[in-house]
Amino acid sequence: MKMATMRILSYLMVLVLLAQASSALYFHILETSHPKCFIEEIPDETLVVGKYKTQAWDDASNTFLPSSPGIGMHVVVTDPSQKTLMSKFYSSEGKFSFTSHSPGEHTICLQTNSTKWTSGKKLRVHLDIEVGEQAVDYAQVAAREKLTELQLRVRQLLDQVEQISKEQNYQRFREEQFRSTSESTNSRVLWWSLAQTAILLVLGYWQMRHLRGFFEAKKLV
Template sequence: MFKLNCILCGVILCIFPFSSALYFHIGETERKCFIEEIPDETTVIVNYKVELFDPKSGGFMPSSPGIGMHVEARDPDDKPILSRVYSSEGRISFTSQTPGEHVICLYSNSTSWFSGSQLRVHLDIQVGEHAIDYANVAHKEKLSEIQLRVRQLLDQVEQITKEQNYQRYREERFRQTSESTNQRVLWWSVAQTCILLVMGAWQMRHLKSFFEAKKLV
């Protein structure tokens, strides 16, 4: 029973980080970026909605059609995955090619339209099986409830496998970094020791020359 509970907790911890919803405030020239650790060959869907601050009511209202957001996504090698201007409300999708930290940035497509007004951006990032619309899948493939549930479980297992592979990849990268750091520290210590030995030999020779010049030896 205890082992089963540990496995369930591990599955929950693996699945939970793959979906996040929030909102934030930005100015018309401000840029907001988010970092998501994503395994390779994983689908990412970004849903967003922009609201404009209304000074009269002191709240936020739906934005006009002219307000849009420039959305950028870059992979761990800082190569652009997508970069284009979308409307005030949109849904963006891309698939990761390499594992690691992906950067998703949003900023307004105008610098004068809002006259310095503040924007509220609702953002929902879904990764892996959370990005799949299972209702649509069931409708297209005509799956029963049991078949759909099995499909969800298979997708979850596949996503967990990808996450485990990504964790092994991170562990390998960390090990390589640690070994490289330890090697550099070792060579630095060897270099310091060599410098001290050379300086000591030089000082001894200098003292010997000094004593010989003074006829003390």
């Protein structure tokens, strides 16, 4: 009974993570600004799709309007080992995609193409990042593979089960990393304590020898 409860809680936790697998936001950047970077924790062999849209500030209407096609966006993605997975230039609106090859924190950086944008106005970027099976366009899958509604639903369920398995494996990977870090920290603390004890013993012995020599020089002993 206890094991069943733990298993249910584990599945609920993974489902919550999957519900948060899509994150939509917007941010402001300038022509000369540094890249805006975001960190996503992604399991291995997982599809990630990012959709973005840019809007430029218009002084006449005092609001953000759709950007001109001349405004470009440079997208760089690095994996947990700082290896570049993708580095491409895109237009003012579009989407990018990549597949992770190792679990962990992936960094997604976006920067404007300043060689084409010379107005220097503020730019608003809407970004929507989808991870796992949420990044799959099942309408296109159904049209390409000529699937019926039932077959498409089964395909979605299989993808969800596979993503849950990847999320569970990633959680185990994080637990192993945490355990390794804890054991390494405990080992260093132990060796530091032993080193401190040895230093105190050496200092105590040196002080005793020094005081003994001082007393003998003064003929107090």
